[in-house]
Amino acid sequence: MEIYNSLGMDAAISIFSHIFFIGVTFYALQAFRMEQLFKKGRTFQIQLIYILLSIAIGSSVSNFILDITGWSRQLPYLFT
Template identity: 55%
Template structure:
């Protein structure tokens, strides 16, 4: 039973890191320079990182929920 929890934790960690990386890659397509005030580079980078984490976490949670639901489908039959 503890093995299953450890495997699930590992899957969750890798899923979150993977989707955060994908979100970072996708956000690079946007041109944020037009939205940034002058001399606010640190704040812009912080916003970029926070957006990446939020979008990646939402996508990862969706994927993990879908994975768990698909595993529970076998309990119907």
């Protein structure tokens, strides 16, 4: 039963991490003036780019953090 609790906890942490970093990335992307790269009146496309970039970058950062965390938990096995 403990393995199921561990898997559930890892899943919850992963979901929270992804959502958190996607939100932080979306906030950070607001500092860029991407409107100048697009044609005028393309509001929907600009918003879509912000969302897709936020998901791509945020998920990558979240995966990196989760990988580093997992690997650091496995380091003690190197010395056994």
